Amino acid sequence: MAANDTPPGIRKKLVETKQAWAREGRLLTGQAAPPEQRLPPGQRLVTDFPVLDLGIQPAVSRETFRLKLDGLVENPVTLDWAWLQELPQEDRLNDIHCVTQWSRYDNHWRGVPVAAILDLARLKPGARFVSFEAHDGYTTNLTLEDFARPENLLAHSWEGAPLTRQHGGPLRVLVPHLYLWKSTKWVRRISFLAKNAPGFWEERGYHDRGDPWMEERYG
Numbered sequence: 001m002a003a004n005d006t007p008p009g010i011r012k013k014l015v016e017t018k019q020a021w022a023r024e025g026r027l028l029t030g031q032a033a034p035p036e037q038r039l040p041p042g043q044r045l046v047t048d049f050p051v052l053d054l055g056i057q058p059a060v061s062r063e064t065f066r067l068k069l070d071g072l073v074e075n076p077v078t079l080d081w082a083w084l085q086e087l088p089q090e091d092r093l094n095d096i097h098c099v100t101q102w103s104r105y106d107n108h109w110r111g112v113p114v115a116a117i118l119d120l121a122r123l124k125p126g127a128r129f130v131s132f133e134a135h136d137g138y139t140t141n142l143t144l145e146d147f148a149r150p151e152n153l154l155a156h157s158w159e160g161a162p163l164t165r166q167h168g169g170p171l172r173v174l175v176p177h178l179y180l181w182k183s184t185k186w187v188r189r190i191s192f193l194a195k196n197a198p199g200f201w202e203e204r205g206y207h208d209r210g211d212p213w214m215e216e217r218y219g
């Protein structure tokens with residue numbers, strides 16, 4: 001998709017505002033923080049759970065849920081909900097950080113660890129990058145190394161309850177060591193690639209990696 005095309009239904013004003021923030025370097029403190037500092041630079045702590053999306057919150061039921069794993073894999077598969085439940089299920093406790101400045105501590109998640117997904121798909125040697133696609137047309141990208149971290153999850157529960165539609169239910173990606181735009185809600189496809197494939201915000205002025213402690217907001 002060309003950088004200024006937006007998928008149908010997306011709120012153009014909202015996208016333009018966030019693109020302008022990237023151009024202006026909004027919120028940048030110019031300071032990296034050591035990882036042992038719990039709150040990354042320029043962030044403020046919240047106790048509610050803000051909802052951020054492109055103005056579309058697709059309705060995906062467990063019955064219609066499908067997750068496609070493809071690209072450089074020996075075993076391309078499309079998982080349904082029952083299959084997803086048969087994979088290992090694990091709990092995670094972590095902090096999340098959104099580039100629009102809020103951070104939220106101590107989130108309890110449950111879902112499928114990335115290792116189980118990698119075991120199932122069996123990556124070919126050339127796979128180095130990962131591309132994510134969602135039901136609202138959103139995309140984002142990670143290196144395989146960032147995706148494979150043990151704290152990451154394909155999360156279906158938050159605070160002991162099924163993940164709500166607003167927060168990306170029935171299934172979202174969770175990559176808490178990077179800004180939350182890297183954590184795809186309503187995920188429907190995970191592709192393993194030889195080359196980096198910048199996603200929606202990465203093509204609109206946001207950083208390719210997005211490490212909050214390095215303040216990698218824009219790039």
Ligand SMILES: Nc1nc2c(c(=O)[nH]1)N[C@H]1C(S)=C(S)[C@@H](COP(=O)(O)O)O[C@H]1N2
Binds near residue numbers: 053180181
């Ligand atoms: N499919 C999809 N995933 C998405 C987004 C989106 O618009 N669509 N927004 C991202 C951004 S910018 C953030 S901050 C988080 C917000 O997650 P939350 O709404 O659960 O707080 O989702 C990320 N994942």
Ligand SMILES: [Mo]
Binds near residue numbers: 052180
């Ligand atoms: Mo965000």
